[in-house]
Amino acid sequence: xxxxxxLELPTSYDVDPDALERSFLSLSRRYHPDFHQLASSExxxxxxxxxxxxxxxxxxxxQPFRRAEYLLSLLGGPSASEQKEMPPxxxxxxxxxxxxxxxxxxxxxxxxxxxxxxxxxxxxxxxMGRVGRTFTRLDAAEAANVETRRTIRSDLNIVRxxxxxxxxxxx
Amino acid sequence: xxxxxxxxxxxxxxxxxxxxDKADPHVGTGVVGAPECGDVMKLQIKVNAxxxxxxxxxxxxxxxxxxxxxxxxxxxxxxxxxxxxxxxxNTEIVKELSLPPVKVHCxxxxxxxxxxxxxxxxxxxxxxxPLAATPSEG
Numbered sequence: 001x002x003x004x005x006x007l008e009l010p011t012s013y014d015v016d017p018d019a020l021e022r023s024f025l026s027l028s029r030r031y032h033p034d035f036h037q038l039a040s041s042e043x044x045x046x047x048x049x050x051x052x053x054x055x056x057x058x059x060x061x062x063q064p065f066r067r068a069e070y071l072l073s074l075l076g077g078p079s080a081s082e083q084k085e086m087p088p089x090x091x092x093x094x095x096x097x098x099x100x101x102x103x104x105x106x107x108x109x110x111x112x113x114x115x116x117x118x119x120x121x122x123x124x125x126x127x128m129g130r131v132g133r134t135f136t137r138l139d140a141a142e143a144a145n146v147e148t149r150r151t152i153r154s155d156l157n158i159v160r161x162x163x164x165x166x167x168x169x170x171x
Numbered sequence: 172x173x174x175x176x177x178x179x180x181x182x183x184x185x186x187x188x189x190x191x192d193k194a195d196p197h198v199g200t201g202v203v204g205a206p207e208c209g210d211v212m213k214l215q216i217k218v219n220a221x222x223x224x225x226x227x228x229x230x231x232x233x234x235x236x237x238x239x240x241x242x243x244x245x246x247x248x249x250x251x252x253x254x255x256x257x258x259x260x261n262t263e264i265v266k267e268l269s270l271p272p273v274k275v276h277c278x279x280x281x282x283x284x285x286x287x288x289x290x291x292x293x294x295x296x297x298x299x300x301p302l303a304a305t306p307s308e309g
């Protein structure tokens with residue numbers, strides 16, 4: 001059973017945040033030991049394992065990037081290590097940004113750091129928006145389309161680099 | 172995790188940090204990245220008329236092992252022919268720097284960077300046909 005099924009949601013990138021909350025809470029209640037006081041220890045252990053899976057499922061599906069990574073792996077990938085090639089221009093940009101970050105941090109330029117973080121977060125949101133739209137297209141018709149999945153992989157790799165840069169800024 | 176002395180040495184005093192002009196026909200540039208960890212490595216070679224790598228430079232953003240791997244790679248590249256450079260294996264870097272298994276991917280990145288730089292140089296020299304090359308001065 002995949003995380004979507006476990007939380008009784010359709011296997012799709014477009015997750016209704018309210019439905020996710022409701023489902024997680026009601027299922028968590030169902031397996032909570034307080035409601036199983038007469039259960040055998042075997043049953044309790046099983047419930048505990050289910051609860052652990054529910055927690056994993058919830059944290060994975062709640063966060064768009066992790067949800068996208070998870071859904072792509074369900075659809076058969078590719079994973080980041082299977083498709084790591086990125087356009088050299090993009091990697092050069094990442095290098096440039098790293099240099100800028102280093103300089104801003106060395107000069108303790110709080111304004112520049114805040115501005116960069118805002119810009120990177122905006123870029124990341126934009127790419128995630130594109131990932132969402134591509135997934136919607138996949139849902140509709142292209143589930144088996146390798147090219148579309150490669151496009152998503154490439155966008156998620158961009159997000160990985162952007163997250164790395166944002167982490168750098170905050171360190 | 173404890174880094175080996177050799178990694179620390181390269182990390183604290185990286186060799187050949189910098190860059191060459193990418194547009195220079197004698198320069199080959201390789202830029203590679205590891206999306207899993209966000210590391211990016213740029214490695215450049217400068218090749219002389221005899222086809223020997225006379226200089227190499229790098230810029231790497233990543234962990235100590237990634238910096239050490241690319242620093243070591245630039246040292247090894249100097250004085251090598253293009254074929255010899257293509258034979259450099261990540262396993263040799265692992266051995267020289269005593270990289271632990273979790274850091275092997277850093278050496279792979281360095282090997283990828285070498286390959287990309289060689290490829291870039293070769294594609295440049297192929298497009299530059301000797302007949303089309305006109306003397307630039309007088």
